[in-house]
Amino acid sequence: MVPPTTDNRPVALVTGPTSGIGRSFARRLAADGYDLVLCARDAERLKALAQEVADAQGTRSEILVVDLATPEGRATVADRLAAGVDVLVNNAGGMSNGTFWEQDLAVLERQIDVNVTAVMALTHAALPAMVRAGSGSIINVASIAAFFPGRGGSYAGTKSYVSGFTQALASELHGTGVRIQALCPGFVDTEFHERGGASTDAVPPKAILNPDDVVTASLSDLERGAVVSIPNTRYKILVMSGKLLPPVLTNWVSGRLF
Ligand SMILES: NC(=O)c1ccc[n+]([C@@H]2O[C@H](COP(=O)([O-])OP(=O)(O)OC[C@H]3O[C@@H](n4cnc5c(N)ncnc54)[C@H](OP(=O)(O)O)[C@@H]3O)[C@@H](O)[C@H]2O)c1
Structure with missing residues:
Protein backbone atom coordinates (compact mmCIF):
# COMPACT_ATOMS: atom_id res chain seq x y z
CA MET A 1 0.00 0.00 0.00
CA VAL A 2 1.11 3.53 -0.76
CA PRO A 3 2.01 5.47 2.43
CA PRO A 4 -0.83 7.54 3.88
CA THR A 5 -0.96 11.30 3.56
CA THR A 6 1.27 13.12 6.02
CA ASP A 7 1.67 16.68 4.77
CA ASN A 8 -0.73 19.55 4.14
CA ARG A 9 -1.89 18.58 0.67
CA PRO A 10 -5.70 18.59 0.38
CA VAL A 11 -7.32 15.16 0.52
CA ALA A 12 -10.17 13.83 -1.62
CA LEU A 13 -12.03 10.63 -0.76
CA VAL A 14 -13.60 8.90 -3.76
CA THR A 15 -15.89 5.89 -3.51
CA GLY A 16 -15.92 3.52 -6.48
CA PRO A 17 -12.68 4.67 -8.16
CA THR A 18 -11.80 1.26 -9.65
CA SER A 19 -13.55 2.06 -12.94
CA GLY A 20 -15.69 4.55 -14.82
CA ILE A 21 -16.65 7.95 -13.43
CA GLY A 22 -14.97 7.33 -10.06
CA ARG A 23 -11.65 6.50 -11.69
CA SER A 24 -11.87 9.67 -13.77
CA PHE A 25 -12.57 11.69 -10.58
CA ALA A 26 -9.58 10.10 -8.83
CA ARG A 27 -7.20 10.77 -11.75
CA ARG A 28 -8.40 14.37 -12.19
CA LEU A 29 -8.26 15.20 -8.46
CA ALA A 30 -4.77 13.68 -8.25
CA ALA A 31 -3.70 15.81 -11.22
CA ASP A 32 -5.19 18.85 -9.43
CA GLY A 33 -2.89 18.23 -6.42
CA TYR A 34 -5.06 16.21 -4.06
CA ASP A 35 -3.93 13.17 -2.14
CA LEU A 36 -6.53 10.43 -2.29
CA VAL A 37 -8.50 8.04 -0.15
CA LEU A 38 -9.71 5.29 -2.50
CA CYS A 39 -12.63 3.11 -1.41
CA ALA A 40 -14.06 0.08 -3.23
CA ARG A 41 -14.09 -3.74 -3.13
CA ASP A 42 -11.46 -4.62 -5.74
CA ALA A 43 -8.15 -4.42 -3.86
CA GLU A 44 -5.98 -5.11 -6.94
CA ARG A 45 -7.55 -2.32 -8.98
CA LEU A 46 -7.30 0.08 -6.03
CA LYS A 47 -3.58 -0.68 -5.67
CA ALA A 48 -3.01 -0.28 -9.42
CA LEU A 49 -4.72 3.13 -9.39
CA ALA A 50 -2.76 4.26 -6.32
CA GLN A 51 0.46 3.25 -8.07
CA GLU A 52 -0.58 4.97 -11.31
CA VAL A 53 -1.23 8.35 -9.62
CA ALA A 54 1.89 8.00 -7.46
CA ASP A 55 3.98 7.48 -10.62
CA ALA A 56 2.18 10.26 -12.53
CA GLN A 57 2.41 13.07 -9.99
CA GLY A 58 3.57 11.75 -6.63
CA THR A 59 0.02 11.49 -5.28
CA ARG A 60 -0.25 9.57 -2.03
CA SER A 61 -3.25 7.30 -1.60
CA GLU A 62 -4.85 5.55 1.31
CA ILE A 63 -6.68 2.42 0.27
CA LEU A 64 -9.86 1.24 1.99
CA VAL A 65 -11.05 -2.12 0.69
CA VAL A 66 -14.72 -1.97 1.60
CA ASP A 67 -18.11 -3.20 0.51
CA LEU A 68 -20.41 -0.19 0.91
CA ALA A 69 -23.44 -2.46 0.92
CA THR A 70 -22.42 -3.54 4.44
CA PRO A 71 -22.64 -1.57 7.71
CA GLU A 72 -18.97 -2.48 8.42
CA GLY A 73 -17.79 -1.14 5.07
CA ARG A 74 -19.70 2.11 5.53
CA ALA A 75 -18.39 2.48 9.11
CA THR A 76 -14.77 2.11 7.95
CA VAL A 77 -15.18 4.92 5.43
CA ALA A 78 -17.21 7.04 7.86
CA ASP A 79 -14.40 6.83 10.45
CA ARG A 80 -11.90 8.11 7.88
CA LEU A 81 -14.24 10.94 6.86
CA ALA A 82 -14.75 12.01 10.47
CA ALA A 83 -11.00 12.63 10.67
CA GLY A 84 -11.45 15.24 7.92
CA VAL A 85 -11.15 15.41 4.14
CA ASP A 86 -11.44 18.36 1.74
CA VAL A 87 -13.51 16.64 -0.94
CA LEU A 88 -15.89 13.68 -0.79
CA VAL A 89 -17.11 12.08 -4.01
CA ASN A 90 -19.97 9.67 -3.31
CA ASN A 91 -19.72 7.89 -6.65
CA ALA A 92 -19.95 4.12 -5.98
CA GLY A 93 -23.18 2.70 -7.27
CA GLY A 94 -24.82 0.21 -9.54
CA MET A 95 -28.09 -1.00 -10.94
CA SER A 96 -29.71 -4.30 -11.69
CA ASN A 97 -31.57 -4.61 -14.95
CA GLY A 98 -34.92 -6.27 -15.27
CA THR A 99 -38.56 -6.16 -14.32
CA PHE A 100 -38.85 -4.97 -10.73
CA TRP A 101 -40.98 -7.78 -9.33
CA GLU A 102 -38.88 -10.47 -10.99
CA GLN A 103 -35.60 -9.25 -9.49
CA ASP A 104 -34.04 -10.81 -6.41
CA LEU A 105 -35.05 -8.74 -3.37
CA ALA A 106 -31.58 -9.13 -1.82
CA VAL A 107 -30.03 -7.56 -4.93
CA LEU A 108 -32.47 -4.65 -4.81
CA GLU A 109 -31.71 -4.13 -1.12
CA ARG A 110 -27.96 -4.06 -1.80
CA GLN A 111 -28.60 -1.47 -4.51
CA ILE A 112 -30.33 0.75 -1.95
CA ASP A 113 -27.54 0.14 0.58
CA VAL A 114 -24.86 1.33 -1.87
CA ASN A 115 -26.76 3.99 -3.86
CA VAL A 116 -28.71 5.53 -0.97
CA THR A 117 -27.64 4.45 2.53
CA ALA A 118 -23.92 4.85 1.83
CA VAL A 119 -24.41 8.31 0.26
CA MET A 120 -26.46 9.49 3.24
CA ALA A 121 -24.17 7.92 5.86
CA LEU A 122 -20.90 9.13 4.32
CA THR A 123 -22.26 12.64 3.81
CA HIS A 124 -23.34 12.60 7.47
CA ALA A 125 -19.86 11.48 8.53
CA ALA A 126 -18.02 14.07 6.43
CA LEU A 127 -20.02 17.18 7.23
CA PRO A 128 -19.19 17.95 10.89
CA ALA A 129 -15.46 18.38 10.16
CA MET A 130 -16.18 20.33 6.95
CA VAL A 131 -18.64 22.68 8.67
CA ARG A 132 -16.17 23.22 11.56
CA ALA A 133 -13.47 24.08 8.99
CA GLY A 134 -15.88 26.32 7.04
CA SER A 135 -14.86 24.63 3.79
CA GLY A 136 -15.13 21.41 1.83
CA SER A 137 -16.98 19.95 -1.13
CA ILE A 138 -19.25 16.95 -1.56
CA ILE A 139 -20.25 15.56 -4.95
CA ASN A 140 -23.05 12.99 -4.88
CA VAL A 141 -23.37 11.10 -8.15
CA ALA A 142 -27.07 10.84 -9.03
CA SER A 143 -28.28 10.36 -12.63
CA ILE A 144 -30.52 11.80 -15.27
CA ALA A 145 -32.78 8.93 -14.20
CA ALA A 146 -33.69 11.19 -11.24
CA PHE A 147 -35.64 13.31 -13.77
CA PHE A 148 -36.82 10.52 -16.11
CA PRO A 149 -37.69 7.50 -13.98
CA GLY A 150 -38.13 4.86 -16.65
CA ARG A 151 -37.53 1.10 -16.46
CA GLY A 152 -35.43 -0.12 -13.53
CA GLY A 153 -37.79 1.61 -11.10
CA SER A 154 -35.82 0.97 -7.94
CA TYR A 155 -32.57 2.30 -9.47
CA ALA A 156 -34.36 5.49 -10.60
CA GLY A 157 -35.78 5.78 -7.10
CA THR A 158 -32.30 5.63 -5.56
CA LYS A 159 -31.10 8.41 -7.85
CA SER A 160 -34.17 10.57 -7.11
CA TYR A 161 -33.21 10.24 -3.46
CA VAL A 162 -29.62 11.31 -4.11
CA SER A 163 -30.72 14.31 -6.17
CA GLY A 164 -33.46 15.43 -3.75
CA PHE A 165 -31.33 14.81 -0.65
CA THR A 166 -28.43 16.78 -2.08
CA GLN A 167 -30.54 19.74 -3.16
CA ALA A 168 -32.25 19.89 0.24
CA LEU A 169 -28.88 19.72 2.00
CA ALA A 170 -27.54 22.54 -0.16
CA SER A 171 -30.11 24.84 1.46
CA GLU A 172 -29.11 23.68 4.95
CA LEU A 173 -25.45 24.26 4.15
CA HIS A 174 -25.99 27.80 2.88
CA GLY A 175 -23.50 30.12 4.58
CA THR A 176 -21.33 27.33 6.04
CA GLY A 177 -18.66 27.50 3.33
CA VAL A 178 -19.32 23.86 2.37
CA ARG A 179 -20.36 23.15 -1.24
CA ILE A 180 -22.49 20.21 -2.31
CA GLN A 181 -23.52 19.00 -5.75
CA ALA A 182 -25.81 16.39 -7.28
CA LEU A 183 -24.10 15.19 -10.45
CA CYS A 184 -26.74 13.93 -12.90
CA PRO A 185 -25.16 12.39 -16.01
CA GLY A 186 -26.97 10.69 -18.86
CA PHE A 187 -25.43 7.58 -20.44
CA VAL A 188 -21.69 7.33 -19.70
CA ASP A 189 -19.18 4.92 -21.22
CA THR A 190 -18.22 2.83 -18.15
CA GLU A 191 -18.67 -0.72 -16.84
CA PHE A 192 -22.01 0.26 -15.31
CA SER A 218 -18.96 18.46 -12.59
CA LEU A 219 -15.88 20.24 -11.22
CA SER A 220 -16.46 23.33 -13.31
CA ASP A 221 -20.11 23.44 -12.15
CA LEU A 222 -18.88 23.04 -8.56
CA GLU A 223 -16.60 26.06 -9.02
CA ARG A 224 -19.50 28.21 -10.18
CA GLY A 225 -21.71 26.99 -7.33
CA ALA A 226 -24.20 24.91 -9.31
CA VAL A 227 -25.99 22.50 -6.96
CA VAL A 228 -27.20 20.31 -9.84
CA SER A 229 -24.73 19.41 -12.58
CA ILE A 230 -26.03 17.95 -15.85
CA PRO A 231 -23.06 17.37 -18.14
CA ASN A 232 -23.55 17.93 -21.88
CA THR A 233 -25.83 20.45 -23.62
CA ARG A 234 -28.12 17.79 -25.15
CA TYR A 235 -28.88 16.34 -21.72
CA LYS A 236 -29.39 19.82 -20.24
CA ILE A 237 -31.99 20.56 -22.94
CA LEU A 238 -33.63 17.17 -22.35
CA VAL A 239 -33.99 17.84 -18.62
CA MET A 240 -35.26 21.39 -19.16
CA SER A 241 -37.82 20.16 -21.72
CA GLY A 242 -38.83 17.37 -19.35
CA LYS A 243 -39.70 19.94 -16.70
CA LEU A 244 -42.08 21.65 -19.11
CA LEU A 245 -43.90 18.43 -20.07
CA PRO A 246 -46.97 17.10 -18.27
CA PRO A 247 -46.09 13.94 -16.24
CA VAL A 248 -47.79 11.63 -18.74
CA LEU A 249 -45.41 12.81 -21.49
CA THR A 250 -42.36 12.68 -19.19
CA ASN A 251 -43.24 9.04 -18.47
CA TRP A 252 -43.52 8.36 -22.22
CA VAL A 253 -40.06 9.89 -22.84
CA SER A 254 -38.64 7.91 -19.89
CA GLY A 255 -40.03 4.66 -21.24
CA ARG A 256 -38.29 5.26 -24.56
CA LEU A 257 -35.02 6.48 -23.04
CA PHE A 258 -34.46 3.73 -20.48
N1 LIG B 1 -22.57 4.90 -16.56
C1 LIG B 1 -23.71 5.57 -16.65
O1 LIG B 1 -24.38 5.61 -17.71
C2 LIG B 1 -24.20 6.34 -15.44
C3 LIG B 1 -25.19 7.32 -15.65
C4 LIG B 1 -25.66 8.06 -14.58
C5 LIG B 1 -25.17 7.83 -13.32
N2 LIG B 1 -24.22 6.85 -13.12
C6 LIG B 1 -23.73 6.65 -11.74
O2 LIG B 1 -22.34 6.86 -11.74
C7 LIG B 1 -21.76 6.18 -10.62
C8 LIG B 1 -20.50 5.47 -11.08
O3 LIG B 1 -20.87 4.48 -12.01
P1 LIG B 1 -20.02 4.13 -13.29
O4 LIG B 1 -20.86 4.41 -14.46
O5 LIG B 1 -18.67 4.71 -13.21
O6 LIG B 1 -19.99 2.54 -13.15
P2 LIG B 1 -18.80 1.47 -12.98
O7 LIG B 1 -17.77 1.64 -14.02
O8 LIG B 1 -19.52 0.15 -12.88
O9 LIG B 1 -18.16 1.83 -11.57
C9 LIG B 1 -18.84 1.57 -10.36
C10 LIG B 1 -17.88 1.76 -9.20
O10 LIG B 1 -18.61 1.58 -7.97
C11 LIG B 1 -17.92 0.66 -7.15
N3 LIG B 1 -18.87 -0.12 -6.36
C12 LIG B 1 -19.97 -0.76 -6.81
N4 LIG B 1 -20.55 -1.43 -5.79
C13 LIG B 1 -19.80 -1.20 -4.69
C14 LIG B 1 -19.88 -1.64 -3.33
N5 LIG B 1 -20.85 -2.47 -2.91
N6 LIG B 1 -18.94 -1.21 -2.45
C15 LIG B 1 -17.93 -0.39 -2.87
N7 LIG B 1 -17.80 0.05 -4.13
C16 LIG B 1 -18.73 -0.36 -5.04
C17 LIG B 1 -17.14 -0.23 -8.10
O11 LIG B 1 -15.96 -0.73 -7.47
P3 LIG B 1 -15.69 -2.26 -7.05
O12 LIG B 1 -16.39 -3.15 -8.02
O13 LIG B 1 -14.19 -2.37 -7.06
O14 LIG B 1 -16.24 -2.36 -5.65
C18 LIG B 1 -16.73 0.77 -9.20
O15 LIG B 1 -15.54 1.40 -8.85
C19 LIG B 1 -22.86 5.28 -10.07
O16 LIG B 1 -23.40 5.86 -8.90
C20 LIG B 1 -23.90 5.26 -11.18
O17 LIG B 1 -25.20 5.04 -10.68
C21 LIG B 1 -23.73 6.12 -14.14
Whole structure:
Protein backbone atom coordinates (compact mmCIF):
# COMPACT_ATOMS: atom_id res chain seq x y z
CA MET A 1 0.00 0.00 0.00
CA VAL A 2 1.11 3.53 -0.76
CA PRO A 3 2.01 5.47 2.43
CA PRO A 4 -0.83 7.54 3.88
CA THR A 5 -0.96 11.30 3.56
CA THR A 6 1.27 13.12 6.02
CA ASP A 7 1.67 16.68 4.77
CA ASN A 8 -0.73 19.55 4.14
CA ARG A 9 -1.89 18.58 0.67
CA PRO A 10 -5.70 18.59 0.38
CA VAL A 11 -7.32 15.16 0.52
CA ALA A 12 -10.17 13.83 -1.62
CA LEU A 13 -12.03 10.63 -0.76
CA VAL A 14 -13.60 8.90 -3.76
CA THR A 15 -15.89 5.89 -3.51
CA GLY A 16 -15.92 3.52 -6.48
CA PRO A 17 -12.68 4.67 -8.16
CA THR A 18 -11.80 1.26 -9.65
CA SER A 19 -13.55 2.06 -12.94
CA GLY A 20 -15.69 4.55 -14.82
CA ILE A 21 -16.65 7.95 -13.43
CA GLY A 22 -14.97 7.33 -10.06
CA ARG A 23 -11.65 6.50 -11.69
CA SER A 24 -11.87 9.67 -13.77
CA PHE A 25 -12.57 11.69 -10.58
CA ALA A 26 -9.58 10.10 -8.83
CA ARG A 27 -7.20 10.77 -11.75
CA ARG A 28 -8.40 14.37 -12.19
CA LEU A 29 -8.26 15.20 -8.46
CA ALA A 30 -4.77 13.68 -8.25
CA ALA A 31 -3.70 15.81 -11.22
CA ASP A 32 -5.19 18.85 -9.43
CA GLY A 33 -2.89 18.23 -6.42
CA TYR A 34 -5.06 16.21 -4.06
CA ASP A 35 -3.93 13.17 -2.14
CA LEU A 36 -6.53 10.43 -2.29
CA VAL A 37 -8.50 8.04 -0.15
CA LEU A 38 -9.71 5.29 -2.50
CA CYS A 39 -12.63 3.11 -1.41
CA ALA A 40 -14.06 0.08 -3.23
CA ARG A 41 -14.09 -3.74 -3.13
CA ASP A 42 -11.46 -4.62 -5.74
CA ALA A 43 -8.15 -4.42 -3.86
CA GLU A 44 -5.98 -5.11 -6.94
CA ARG A 45 -7.55 -2.32 -8.98
CA LEU A 46 -7.30 0.08 -6.03
CA LYS A 47 -3.58 -0.68 -5.67
CA ALA A 48 -3.01 -0.28 -9.42
CA LEU A 49 -4.72 3.13 -9.39
CA ALA A 50 -2.76 4.26 -6.32
CA GLN A 51 0.46 3.25 -8.07
CA GLU A 52 -0.58 4.97 -11.31
CA VAL A 53 -1.23 8.35 -9.62
CA ALA A 54 1.89 8.00 -7.46
CA ASP A 55 3.98 7.48 -10.62
CA ALA A 56 2.18 10.26 -12.53
CA GLN A 57 2.41 13.07 -9.99
CA GLY A 58 3.57 11.75 -6.63
CA THR A 59 0.02 11.49 -5.28
CA ARG A 60 -0.25 9.57 -2.03
CA SER A 61 -3.25 7.30 -1.60
CA GLU A 62 -4.85 5.55 1.31
CA ILE A 63 -6.68 2.42 0.27
CA LEU A 64 -9.86 1.24 1.99
CA VAL A 65 -11.05 -2.12 0.69
CA VAL A 66 -14.72 -1.97 1.60
CA ASP A 67 -18.11 -3.20 0.51
CA LEU A 68 -20.41 -0.19 0.91
CA ALA A 69 -23.44 -2.46 0.92
CA THR A 70 -22.42 -3.54 4.44
CA PRO A 71 -22.64 -1.57 7.71
CA GLU A 72 -18.97 -2.48 8.42
CA GLY A 73 -17.79 -1.14 5.07
CA ARG A 74 -19.70 2.11 5.53
CA ALA A 75 -18.39 2.48 9.11
CA THR A 76 -14.77 2.11 7.95
CA VAL A 77 -15.18 4.92 5.43
CA ALA A 78 -17.21 7.04 7.86
CA ASP A 79 -14.40 6.83 10.45
CA ARG A 80 -11.90 8.11 7.88
CA LEU A 81 -14.24 10.94 6.86
CA ALA A 82 -14.75 12.01 10.47
CA ALA A 83 -11.00 12.63 10.67
CA GLY A 84 -11.45 15.24 7.92
CA VAL A 85 -11.15 15.41 4.14
CA ASP A 86 -11.44 18.36 1.74
CA VAL A 87 -13.51 16.64 -0.94
CA LEU A 88 -15.89 13.68 -0.79
CA VAL A 89 -17.11 12.08 -4.01
CA ASN A 90 -19.97 9.67 -3.31
CA ASN A 91 -19.72 7.89 -6.65
CA ALA A 92 -19.95 4.12 -5.98
CA GLY A 93 -23.18 2.70 -7.27
CA GLY A 94 -24.82 0.21 -9.54
CA MET A 95 -28.09 -1.00 -10.94
CA SER A 96 -29.71 -4.30 -11.69
CA ASN A 97 -31.57 -4.61 -14.95
CA GLY A 98 -34.92 -6.27 -15.27
CA THR A 99 -38.56 -6.16 -14.32
CA PHE A 100 -38.85 -4.97 -10.73
CA TRP A 101 -40.98 -7.78 -9.33
CA GLU A 102 -38.88 -10.47 -10.99
CA GLN A 103 -35.60 -9.25 -9.49
CA ASP A 104 -34.04 -10.81 -6.41
CA LEU A 105 -35.05 -8.74 -3.37
CA ALA A 106 -31.58 -9.13 -1.82
CA VAL A 107 -30.03 -7.56 -4.93
CA LEU A 108 -32.47 -4.65 -4.81
CA GLU A 109 -31.71 -4.13 -1.12
CA ARG A 110 -27.96 -4.06 -1.80
CA GLN A 111 -28.60 -1.47 -4.51
CA ILE A 112 -30.33 0.75 -1.95
CA ASP A 113 -27.54 0.14 0.58
CA VAL A 114 -24.86 1.33 -1.87
CA ASN A 115 -26.76 3.99 -3.86
CA VAL A 116 -28.71 5.53 -0.97
CA THR A 117 -27.64 4.45 2.53
CA ALA A 118 -23.92 4.85 1.83
CA VAL A 119 -24.41 8.31 0.26
CA MET A 120 -26.46 9.49 3.24
CA ALA A 121 -24.17 7.92 5.86
CA LEU A 122 -20.90 9.13 4.32
CA THR A 123 -22.26 12.64 3.81
CA HIS A 124 -23.34 12.60 7.47
CA ALA A 125 -19.86 11.48 8.53
CA ALA A 126 -18.02 14.07 6.43
CA LEU A 127 -20.02 17.18 7.23
CA PRO A 128 -19.19 17.95 10.89
CA ALA A 129 -15.46 18.38 10.16
CA MET A 130 -16.18 20.33 6.95
CA VAL A 131 -18.64 22.68 8.67
CA ARG A 132 -16.17 23.22 11.56
CA ALA A 133 -13.47 24.08 8.99
CA GLY A 134 -15.88 26.32 7.04
CA SER A 135 -14.86 24.63 3.79
CA GLY A 136 -15.13 21.41 1.83
CA SER A 137 -16.98 19.95 -1.13
CA ILE A 138 -19.25 16.95 -1.56
CA ILE A 139 -20.25 15.56 -4.95
CA ASN A 140 -23.05 12.99 -4.88
CA VAL A 141 -23.37 11.10 -8.15
CA ALA A 142 -27.07 10.84 -9.03
CA SER A 143 -28.28 10.36 -12.63
CA ILE A 144 -30.52 11.80 -15.27
CA ALA A 145 -32.78 8.93 -14.20
CA ALA A 146 -33.69 11.19 -11.24
CA PHE A 147 -35.64 13.31 -13.77
CA PHE A 148 -36.82 10.52 -16.11
CA PRO A 149 -37.69 7.50 -13.98
CA GLY A 150 -38.13 4.86 -16.65
CA ARG A 151 -37.53 1.10 -16.46
CA GLY A 152 -35.43 -0.12 -13.53
CA GLY A 153 -37.79 1.61 -11.10
CA SER A 154 -35.82 0.97 -7.94
CA TYR A 155 -32.57 2.30 -9.47
CA ALA A 156 -34.36 5.49 -10.60
CA GLY A 157 -35.78 5.78 -7.10
CA THR A 158 -32.30 5.63 -5.56
CA LYS A 159 -31.10 8.41 -7.85
CA SER A 160 -34.17 10.57 -7.11
CA TYR A 161 -33.21 10.24 -3.46
CA VAL A 162 -29.62 11.31 -4.11
CA SER A 163 -30.72 14.31 -6.17
CA GLY A 164 -33.46 15.43 -3.75
CA PHE A 165 -31.33 14.81 -0.65
CA THR A 166 -28.43 16.78 -2.08
CA GLN A 167 -30.54 19.74 -3.16
CA ALA A 168 -32.25 19.89 0.24
CA LEU A 169 -28.88 19.72 2.00
CA ALA A 170 -27.54 22.54 -0.16
CA SER A 171 -30.11 24.84 1.46
CA GLU A 172 -29.11 23.68 4.95
CA LEU A 173 -25.45 24.26 4.15
CA HIS A 174 -25.99 27.80 2.88
CA GLY A 175 -23.50 30.12 4.58
CA THR A 176 -21.33 27.33 6.04
CA GLY A 177 -18.66 27.50 3.33
CA VAL A 178 -19.32 23.86 2.37
CA ARG A 179 -20.36 23.15 -1.24
CA ILE A 180 -22.49 20.21 -2.31
CA GLN A 181 -23.52 19.00 -5.75
CA ALA A 182 -25.81 16.39 -7.28
CA LEU A 183 -24.10 15.19 -10.45
CA CYS A 184 -26.74 13.93 -12.90
CA PRO A 185 -25.16 12.39 -16.01
CA GLY A 186 -26.97 10.69 -18.86
CA PHE A 187 -25.43 7.58 -20.44
CA VAL A 188 -21.69 7.33 -19.70
CA ASP A 189 -19.18 4.92 -21.22
CA THR A 190 -18.22 2.83 -18.15
CA GLU A 191 -18.67 -0.72 -16.84
CA PHE A 192 -22.01 0.26 -15.31
CA HIS A 193 -24.42 -1.20 -17.87
CA GLU A 194 -22.47 -4.41 -18.37
CA ARG A 195 -22.26 -4.97 -14.62
CA GLY A 196 -26.00 -4.40 -14.31
CA GLY A 197 -26.82 -6.78 -17.16
CA ALA A 198 -28.07 -4.00 -19.45
CA SER A 199 -27.13 -3.07 -23.01
CA THR A 200 -26.48 0.35 -24.53
CA ASP A 201 -26.69 -1.01 -28.11
CA ALA A 202 -29.86 1.00 -28.79
CA VAL A 203 -28.35 4.25 -27.45
CA PRO A 204 -27.05 6.59 -30.19
CA PRO A 205 -23.24 6.88 -29.83
CA LYS A 206 -23.51 10.68 -29.57
CA ALA A 207 -25.61 10.27 -26.42
CA ILE A 208 -22.90 8.29 -24.63
CA LEU A 209 -20.61 10.54 -22.61
CA ASN A 210 -16.94 10.15 -21.84
CA PRO A 211 -16.36 9.83 -18.06
CA ASP A 212 -13.50 12.39 -18.14
CA ASP A 213 -15.87 14.93 -19.73
CA VAL A 214 -18.47 14.22 -17.04
CA VAL A 215 -15.87 14.95 -14.34
CA THR A 216 -14.69 18.14 -16.07
CA ALA A 217 -18.30 19.40 -16.22
CA SER A 218 -18.96 18.46 -12.59
CA LEU A 219 -15.88 20.24 -11.22
CA SER A 220 -16.46 23.33 -13.31
CA ASP A 221 -20.11 23.44 -12.15
CA LEU A 222 -18.88 23.04 -8.56
CA GLU A 223 -16.60 26.06 -9.02
CA ARG A 224 -19.50 28.21 -10.18
CA GLY A 225 -21.71 26.99 -7.33
CA ALA A 226 -24.20 24.91 -9.31
CA VAL A 227 -25.99 22.50 -6.96
CA VAL A 228 -27.20 20.31 -9.84
CA SER A 229 -24.73 19.41 -12.58
CA ILE A 230 -26.03 17.95 -15.85
CA PRO A 231 -23.06 17.37 -18.14
CA ASN A 232 -23.55 17.93 -21.88
CA THR A 233 -25.83 20.45 -23.62
CA ARG A 234 -28.12 17.79 -25.15
CA TYR A 235 -28.88 16.34 -21.72
CA LYS A 236 -29.39 19.82 -20.24
CA ILE A 237 -31.99 20.56 -22.94
CA LEU A 238 -33.63 17.17 -22.35
CA VAL A 239 -33.99 17.84 -18.62
CA MET A 240 -35.26 21.39 -19.16
CA SER A 241 -37.82 20.16 -21.72
CA GLY A 242 -38.83 17.37 -19.35
CA LYS A 243 -39.70 19.94 -16.70
CA LEU A 244 -42.08 21.65 -19.11
CA LEU A 245 -43.90 18.43 -20.07
CA PRO A 246 -46.97 17.10 -18.27
CA PRO A 247 -46.09 13.94 -16.24
CA VAL A 248 -47.79 11.63 -18.74
CA LEU A 249 -45.41 12.81 -21.49
CA THR A 250 -42.36 12.68 -19.19
CA ASN A 251 -43.24 9.04 -18.47
CA TRP A 252 -43.52 8.36 -22.22
CA VAL A 253 -40.06 9.89 -22.84
CA SER A 254 -38.64 7.91 -19.89
CA GLY A 255 -40.03 4.66 -21.24
CA ARG A 256 -38.29 5.26 -24.56
CA LEU A 257 -35.02 6.48 -23.04
CA PHE A 258 -34.46 3.73 -20.48
N1 LIG B 1 -22.57 4.90 -16.56
C1 LIG B 1 -23.71 5.57 -16.65
O1 LIG B 1 -24.38 5.61 -17.71
C2 LIG B 1 -24.20 6.34 -15.44
C3 LIG B 1 -25.19 7.32 -15.65
C4 LIG B 1 -25.66 8.06 -14.58
C5 LIG B 1 -25.17 7.83 -13.32
N2 LIG B 1 -24.22 6.85 -13.12
C6 LIG B 1 -23.73 6.65 -11.74
O2 LIG B 1 -22.34 6.86 -11.74
C7 LIG B 1 -21.76 6.18 -10.62
C8 LIG B 1 -20.50 5.47 -11.08
O3 LIG B 1 -20.87 4.48 -12.01
P1 LIG B 1 -20.02 4.13 -13.29
O4 LIG B 1 -20.86 4.41 -14.46
O5 LIG B 1 -18.67 4.71 -13.21
O6 LIG B 1 -19.99 2.54 -13.15
P2 LIG B 1 -18.80 1.47 -12.98
O7 LIG B 1 -17.77 1.64 -14.02
O8 LIG B 1 -19.52 0.15 -12.88
O9 LIG B 1 -18.16 1.83 -11.57
C9 LIG B 1 -18.84 1.57 -10.36
C10 LIG B 1 -17.88 1.76 -9.20
O10 LIG B 1 -18.61 1.58 -7.97
C11 LIG B 1 -17.92 0.66 -7.15
N3 LIG B 1 -18.87 -0.12 -6.36
C12 LIG B 1 -19.97 -0.76 -6.81
N4 LIG B 1 -20.55 -1.43 -5.79
C13 LIG B 1 -19.80 -1.20 -4.69
C14 LIG B 1 -19.88 -1.64 -3.33
N5 LIG B 1 -20.85 -2.47 -2.91
N6 LIG B 1 -18.94 -1.21 -2.45
C15 LIG B 1 -17.93 -0.39 -2.87
N7 LIG B 1 -17.80 0.05 -4.13
C16 LIG B 1 -18.73 -0.36 -5.04
C17 LIG B 1 -17.14 -0.23 -8.10
O11 LIG B 1 -15.96 -0.73 -7.47
P3 LIG B 1 -15.69 -2.26 -7.05
O12 LIG B 1 -16.39 -3.15 -8.02
O13 LIG B 1 -14.19 -2.37 -7.06
O14 LIG B 1 -16.24 -2.36 -5.65
C18 LIG B 1 -16.73 0.77 -9.20
O15 LIG B 1 -15.54 1.40 -8.85
C19 LIG B 1 -22.86 5.28 -10.07
O16 LIG B 1 -23.40 5.86 -8.90
C20 LIG B 1 -23.90 5.26 -11.18
O17 LIG B 1 -25.20 5.04 -10.68
C21 LIG B 1 -23.73 6.12 -14.14
